[in-house]
Amino acid sequence: MTTEHENGQGRVLLSLAHAEKSYGAVHALQDVAFEARAGEIVALVGDNGAGKSTLIKAIAGVSPADSAQITFEGSPVTVATPQDAAKLGIATVYQDLALCDNLDVVANLFLGREQLLMGPGRTARLLDKIDMAKQARALLAGLGARIPNVLARVEDLSGGQRQAVAIARAILGEPKVVLLDEPTAALGVAQTAQVLQLLRRLKARGLGVVVISHNLADVFAVADRICVLRLGRNAGEFSTSEATHEQVVSAITGLTSSSDLGTGRELHGITTGGDLA
Amino acid sequence: MTTEHENGQGRVLLSLAHAEKSYGAVHALQDVAFEARAGEIVALVGDNGAGKSTLIKAIAGVSPADSAQITFEGSPVTVATPQDAAKLGIATVYQDLALCDNLDVVANLFLGREQLLMGPGRTARLLDKIDMAKQARALLAGLGARIPNVLARVEDLSGGQRQAVAIARAILGEPKVVLLDEPTAALGVAQTAQVLQLLRRLKARGLGVVVISHNLADVFAVADRICVLRLGRNAGEFSTSEATHEQVVSAITGLTSSSDLGTGRELHGITTGGDLA
Amino acid sequence: AEVQPSRSSEGGCTIAFLLPENTTPRYEAKDHPLFLDAVKAQDSSCKVLYFNAANAADKQQQQAESALAQGAQVLVLDPANVNSSAAIVQEAKAKGVPTVAYDRTAGGPLAYRTGFDNVEVGKTQANAMIKAMQAAGHSSGNIVMINGAPDTTGAFFKQGAHEVFDKSGYKIAAEYDTDGWSPTNATTEMTQAVAKIGAHDIVGVYAANDTLAGAAVTAMRQANISPIPPVTGLDATDEGLQRIVLGTQYMTTYKNLKAETNAAAKVAILLAHGKPVPPAPMVKNATGDDVPTQLLPPIAVTVDNIKSTVIADGFATSAEVCGGGAADACARAGITG
Amino acid sequence: MSPERTVEELPQAETTTATSEPAPLEPAAPTLGELVRSRVKQIRKGDVGSLSVYLGLILIWIVFQLINNRFLSDDNVHNLARQISYGGVISLGVVMVLLIGEVDLSIGSVCGLGAAILAVLVQNNGWNPFLGIVATVAAGGVLGALQGFIRTRLNVPSFIVTLGGLLLFLGLQLRFLGKTGTILFPFGGTISQLEGRSLAPVAGYALATVAVVCFLVLGLISRRRHVRSGVSAPPLGLLVIQVVGLAVVLFVVVWELNRAVGVPLALIIFLVLAVFFWVLITQTRYGQRVRAVGGNAEAARRAGINVDRIRVSVFAISGAMAAAGGVLSASYVGAASQDLGGSTLLLYSIAAAVIGGTSLFGGRGSAWSAVIGWLVIGSIYNGMYLLNLVSDLQYMVIGAVLVAAVIVDSISRRRATT
Amino acid sequence: MSPERTVEELPQAETTTATSEPAPLEPAAPTLGELVRSRVKQIRKGDVGSLSVYLGLILIWIVFQLINNRFLSDDNVHNLARQISYGGVISLGVVMVLLIGEVDLSIGSVCGLGAAILAVLVQNNGWNPFLGIVATVAAGGVLGALQGFIRTRLNVPSFIVTLGGLLLFLGLQLRFLGKTGTILFPFGGTISQLEGRSLAPVAGYALATVAVVCFLVLGLISRRRHVRSGVSAPPLGLLVIQVVGLAVVLFVVVWELNRAVGVPLALIIFLVLAVFFWVLITQTRYGQRVRAVGGNAEAARRAGINVDRIRVSVFAISGAMAAAGGVLSASYVGAASQDLGGSTLLLYSIAAAVIGGTSLFGGRGSAWSAVIGWLVIGSIYNGMYLLNLVSDLQYMVIGAVLVAAVIVDSISRRRATT
Numbered sequence A, B: 001m002t003t004e005h006e007n008g009q010g011r012v013l014l015s016l017a018h019a020e021k022s023y024g025a026v027h028a029l030q031d032v033a034f035e036a037r038a039g040e041i042v043a044l045v046g047d048n049g050a051g052k053s054t055l056i057k058a059i060a061g062v063s064p065a066d067s068a069q070i071t072f073e074g075s076p077v078t079v080a081t082p083q084d085a086a087k088l089g090i091a092t093v094y095q096d097l098a099l100c101d102n103l104d105v106v107a108n109l110f111l112g113r114e115q116l117l118m119g120p121g122r123t124a125r126l127l128d129k130i131d132m133a134k135q136a137r138a139l140l141a142g143l144g145a146r147i148p149n150v151l152a153r154v155e156d157l158s159g160g161q162r163q164a165v166a167i168a169r170a171i172l173g174e175p176k177v178v179l180l181d182e183p184t185a186a187l188g189v190a191q192t193a194q195v196l197q198l199l200r201r202l203k204a205r206g207l208g209v210v211v212i213s214h215n216l217a218d219v220f221a222v223a224d225r226i227c228v229l230r231l232g233r234n235a236g237e238f239s240t241s242e243a244t245h246e247q248v249v250s251a252i253t254g255l256t257s258s259s260d261l262g263t264g265r266e267l268h269g270i271t272t273g274g275d276l277a
Numbered sequence C: 001a002e003v004q005p006s007r008s009s010e011g012g013c014t015i016a017f018l019l020p021e022n023t024t025p026r027y028e029a030k031d032h033p034l035f036l037d038a039v040k041a042q043d044s045s046c047k048v049l050y051f052n053a054a055n056a057a058d059k060q061q062q063q064a065e066s067a068l069a070q071g072a073q074v075l076v077l078d079p080a081n082v083n084s085s086a087a088i089v090q091e092a093k094a095k096g097v098p099t100v101a102y103d104r105t106a107g108g109p110l111a112y113r114t115g116f117d118n119v120e121v122g123k124t125q126a127n128a129m130i131k132a133m134q135a136a137g138h139s140s141g142n143i144v145m146i147n148g149a150p151d152t153t154g155a156f157f158k159q160g161a162h163e164v165f166d167k168s169g170y171k172i173a174a175e176y177d178t179d180g181w182s183p184t185n186a187t188t189e190m191t192q193a194v195a196k197i198g199a200h201d202i203v204g205v206y207a208a209n210d211t212l213a214g215a216a217v218t219a220m221r222q223a224n225i226s227p228i229p230p231v232t233g234l235d236a237t238d239e240g241l242q243r244i245v246l247g248t249q250y251m252t253t254y255k256n257l258k259a260e261t262n263a264a265a266k267v268a269i270l271l272a273h274g275k276p277v278p279p280a281p282m283v284k285n286a287t288g289d290d291v292p293t294q295l296l297p298p299i300a301v302t303v304d305n306i307k308s309t310v311i312a313d314g315f316a317t318s319a320e321v322c323g324g325g326a327a328d329a330c331a332r333a334g335i336t337g
Numbered sequence D, E: 001m002s003p004e005r006t007v008e009e010l011p012q013a014e015t016t017t018a019t020s021e022p023a024p025l026e027p028a029a030p031t032l033g034e035l036v037r038s039r040v041k042q043i044r045k046g047d048v049g050s051l052s053v054y055l056g057l058i059l060i061w062i063v064f065q066l067i068n069n070r071f072l073s074d075d076n077v078h079n080l081a082r083q084i085s086y087g088g089v090i091s092l093g094v095v096m097v098l099l100i101g102e103v104d105l106s107i108g109s110v111c112g113l114g115a116a117i118l119a120v121l122v123q124n125n126g127w128n129p130f131l132g133i134v135a136t137v138a139a140g141g142v143l144g145a146l147q148g149f150i151r152t153r154l155n156v157p158s159f160i161v162t163l164g165g166l167l168l169f170l171g172l173q174l175r176f177l178g179k180t181g182t183i184l185f186p187f188g189g190t191i192s193q194l195e196g197r198s199l200a201p202v203a204g205y206a207l208a209t210v211a212v213v214c215f216l217v218l219g220l221i222s223r224r225r226h227v228r229s230g231v232s233a234p235p236l237g238l239l240v241i242q243v244v245g246l247a248v249v250l251f252v253v254v255w256e257l258n259r260a261v262g263v264p265l266a267l268i269i270f271l272v273l274a275v276f277f278w279v280l281i282t283q284t285r286y287g288q289r290v291r292a293v294g295g296n297a298e299a300a301r302r303a304g305i306n307v308d309r310i311r312v313s314v315f316a317i318s319g320a321m322a323a324a325g326g327v328l329s330a331s332y333v334g335a336a337s338q339d340l341g342g343s344t345l346l347l348y349s350i351a352a353a354v355i356g357g358t359s360l361f362g363g364r365g366s367a368w369s370a371v372i373g374w375l376v377i378g379s380i381y382n383g384m385y386l387l388n389l390v391s392d393l394q395y396m397v398i399g400a401v402l403v404a405a406v407i408v409d410s411i412s413r414r415r416a417t418t
């Protein structure tokens, strides 16, 4: 598929600088800088515990950074709550999905922006359940999600079904920037492809897309730019078209040349741990 | 790396036939058959909601099938509770990890098989926390897991760190069969590789390994055999060395020939859904 | 211990006044202020430490201990639990502090007891009710008993009433013990008694005090029972007296609290100053201790003697009794005008 | 090395799948049988109140009727209706609080305090009774909101805040009632005539008819909207069954109560409020957000919902309902007294909601659980008084019957699933 | 097409990482300062009881002492020690129940019933007092286990089961006590002398010394094992501070109590049990499994833990502790009476655990929360008596002080984190 460039592509939508965050003794973010541009997919990669989710949560206002300079569409902003982020047009798919297990799929999709009936029903703040169900069906079908019944409770869904709901939720609100924390981790082959396709479409519509993934193949397939975090710090930024797979892996793991490779003991805990011998 | 064949490789360790399971109207397993052999890695693949986790949970005794014939090492058994499975030597990594968030990493690793102090401390059932911490460190280091402190609570860990704990937990108990439900979904590149390596070592030691994954690359890299589920039914079995990527994808999606490909509307929900136009 | 409760070193005296509960109006509305007045009138140098146990024996014990820690020289105790009060009395005695049982009896080595014979109270109520039923032409029939809380004086009232009713020929068709003297529960009890017996087959209602009587009357009126059969009561509350004037309650039992508090205050002040108590007949209490006991007689009050008893004693004023729509009835009964 | 290839190839394969074999997003319009089965399953999960607790209730009725045949007499059913109404109103507030996963221990005290406030306003200060009722309910709401505020702003566990509230309001109640401890509402006055006032027989039937017709019309409208939107509608048969069932229950109840004096106002107030809360919880945006907060407060917060405001409002509702219960109980007793609304009322009000199927852990519950729960508790109590047992046996029987009723529920649920 | 290549290449790269840059599995042995900071953080999370609730407690003490200087007098501290002990013992059981995320409403009744059973056995049937105590505690355990059994086997919410238990046991209590409603333990008899009996001053100091020495020795042994295992040990400085702190607190308390009559047996029983439960919860396999069940019952079940057995055993412990509390309170009052152990005791016993930092939602709590919680509640009550208030003010002051104490806790926590 071809990438179109229309409505102000490449303009910086969101930027973050000097972000700091500690959890007690753990320094999860140290002087981190990050940018999302309109019409661009940027991948955020890094080892487990590198601080990716922490960064996303800071941008989404869910657990704000201890200090950070955030600008949105050129003007400095503070994002102290999820409402702030929503008002700016930032939508997020969280790693832990953040769904209400006791509610049905439709209710989860529309949570926080429920649709009301017309006329007197609107005054009484009555939900337009039928219309929401209809939209939910269309939306999920578009993601290729296999969800037997949009009125099923989320707790009864499989892991991948739940993730599909979380993704659908994020794109429902016409956001300007979408943050996705490992959106395809639990998805099937087909569904993953569908989500990657979706990301490209969002990009084509001029949105800023930030995606966290451990799957470098996927990352190279969709991202324009790759931003690497390591132990809570920026550890390099690459343009997908120029970088190699190996360069990115080096940045993630902190090994600068490939000459270090292939010498270590394998799985030393397994071979030395008494229980596992 | 080479695959060794020693202690009775290839012998059927666990087999399951005519498994049925319904959740209300959803028929999650229909006459499913499945086998795990010693010294073999079998991958269980399928679309979201295909019934993979349901099958794993049935074998692990967590939510037994409505009906099924299970044999273990040749003799018929019933697995009605997780204890039954543990006694047989079946260890499981669940998709939802099943960790106690309020306990520390060590406690989670050893839950259900805690180590006690020697002497009078044993009589009093006192925990040997120091020794368990030592073992936990070694074990996690072997998985390359980046966990700052084994006494941290699990709720404070990142997604990948939690998954590493769940995997370490499963291999701690000297099992004969290991079931892993999307064990690398949240893991970093390095940690994923390490886990795949671990699976090969488990296989080399003659264990039966069952792994669910949506990442066909990983599946082709480690599995000897691929078992496909579709809509709750067996949808084909492949030997990795003989099958092609495309064949497996066809089995998963239910399209039998590749002539069906490339004709459909793309993401019809996205293009037709009003909200996303 | 640095501050022993010392008998003589301080100029004044300290008296602890321990009341049992706060659901029945009389304690905080009448006993408390009357006792304060009585002490003040007899020896203004005396300080009164006041406690209310809200029906809990262990709480009362904590309060007694607190009183002793504050240097009380005598306890005037109306026990939350008549029997278990022995522990308080003994603990006080061990610290050299005498205890006066007030109103209800108590266990243990008491220095004195003033109060009423509560079994007699129950008999008084029952006898009055039988008199009224006979006057209404019912020498037999179904009666309802709404007793008080079984772990308080309610048990003694019930015992006395039963002694009379059991050989009277009336049938106790429904009987309830009302925990905590709760009028809410009593309303439901009476409602269900009516459902059980039938609205027109009740010839009399024994209610252990005026609060319960009020609840019983309400329930009967809501069941459209008219006329209301004879209902008994206790404590001569304003509401009770008003109902008597209006004819919805037959009688209440009047305990002259002023006399009672005066007697208790007098004994307490004597004991606080280490002086001997006035002579009184010795009576054994539940724990077998001989206690000098001064008992006052309960008085049955009906519409005929309101003026000559409660109003004459200043226990209630005719304004209180005749307020709220009872003025006409008062005039007719000769209480006012 | 081109690992991305693998992924690149798939989209077409998959998007095709979506068309050539449409994902079973919604099964074809379910048949009546299927629907009944799935509804039964849902109910069993404790969602709409436990279906089989009705079994326990019917058992209780049969036993008590066998022991004393006055139990199901018209008069006694009338008594029962009045006896459950004030507690029921309080339990409606409890359901809301439990839905958000909190607890409110102050409801008993607020009930008592509400009665006291009403008495002071109307009897001592001569307010118009209806103005007094409005002021009382509002006061209850303010007290509840205050507790909710402390709970959310200072992040103190609601158990402690509302235990403090329990004591504080109890103190206020005693203070307001003054030395005598009781303020009477004169018999025949507006307040004491309120809850026991019965509708004329015809009015009772008329009300029942209106309810059934409303239900039918709304059901038909909803069906039409379903059909228009192309969303599969529940089968018409179900609606017919529901309407007929509702009609039978309502008319039998009205007929029985009319044989006594008529439908008591207390019951009407309770049932109207129950319907109101049912709509609030299941059909409105607010109710959905309340359930979201109870299910996963963090997810609700991330969805931009003002979780604190929801919590404060729910505590306000709980306080208001408790005060309303106080008004009804004051009317029932004909007085505001010190013992109104104690720990027994507190425990039963929570127990009723739980018996009816509302979870103590948030997110699951229904307004009907207050109705069915109080029917169970009220029937036990009412029956006990008819049996006229001594206190100790009374407690034992109530405790045993309570557990037995819930066990019947649990066993019948188990039998159905295995 | 060889997508697996990508993956195949990585293992070596990564396993190398593990050696050349060892994963920071455990930071170097933490310094004293770091440890104190992280412990403070942990405590703030409500783990070991809230640290700053001590602030509230000290505030309460200062205020009451200013109002009446008898508050901290030796006699009154002695009173306080005895007044908190029986409730404290009950709260230890509550902590266990809350740890598994359940609730036990029957503890108040079991306490009262325990006293009644003891009285019947010892006074009416002439049993040896100590045998009677053992039988009573065992009976409490059996009743608790029975409720736990119903809870788990029939899957009835514990709120309902134990509410039924509350009523049932209350009935039994009344029945056992017979017509008079009270059975006295003669003054000077074994039972009535039990809880108030005070240790000789020297014995008090000796006991404190033993406690401090035990703590020191165990601390040193643990250090040596840490060092031997190569696991970083807590710094020696921390141990020294802990030992000195413990010694100061114990000796001051013993000294103050010795100025009165000596350390009361009730307090010793309570504190010994608290230490026992602390060890049980934090150091034993059983305790860890209890916390696991409270944290995630499904995870515990999947780990092969018999969740039902844990639950039943915890309810048994709760019942046994409630009965033990009943023995102590019977000894305190010198009688078994109908009013022993009511809803107030129930609410306070749960409140104490919550004030002390135990979560109502399972998985988080400590035995110390019973101690600190009852110190708060007991101090408020004891202080109230020094004020000689009428009932209504009493309730209001207690409620206000209770909430205030917890708010102080909450605010100091917030200040520390921001």
Ligand SMILES: Nc1ncnc2c1ncn2[C@@H]1O[C@H](COP(=O)(O)OP(=O)(O)OP(=O)(O)O)[C@@H](O)[C@H]1O
Binding pocket: A023, A024, A026, A028, A046, A047, A048, A049, A050, A051, A052, A053, A054, A055, A095, B148, B155, B156, B157, B158, B159, B160, B161, B186, B187, B188
């Ligand atoms: N609530 C918390 N309390 C304490 N530590 C935390 C908390 N959340 C995260 N951490 C720590 O902060 C570090 C960064 O965590 P984060 O979740 O951002 O990692 P991540 O890059 O998203 O990793 P993953 O790929 O495994 O999801 C980790 O070491 C983690 O243990």
Ligand SMILES: Nc1ncnc2c1ncn2[C@@H]1O[C@H](COP(=O)(O)OP(=O)(O)OP(=O)(O)O)[C@@H](O)[C@H]1O
Binding pocket: A148, A155, A156, A157, A158, A159, A160, A161, A186, A187, A188, B023, B024, B026, B028, B046, B047, B048, B049, B050, B051, B052, B053, B054, B055, B095
């Ligand atoms: N507890 C449950 N109640 C009702 N339906 C359920 C429940 N668990 C699973 N299901 C349904 O059963 C089907 C199979 O679910 P399962 O979790 O086995 O899928 P899966 O193959 O593991 O999918 P994924 O790859 O997304 O994890 C799904 O349609 C799901 O919605």
Ligand SMILES: [Mg+2]
Binding pocket: A052, A053, A054, A095, A181, B158, B159, B160
């Ligand atoms: Mg993450």
Ligand SMILES: [Mg+2]
Binding pocket: A158, A159, A160, B052, B053, B054, B095, B181
């Ligand atoms: Mg799955």
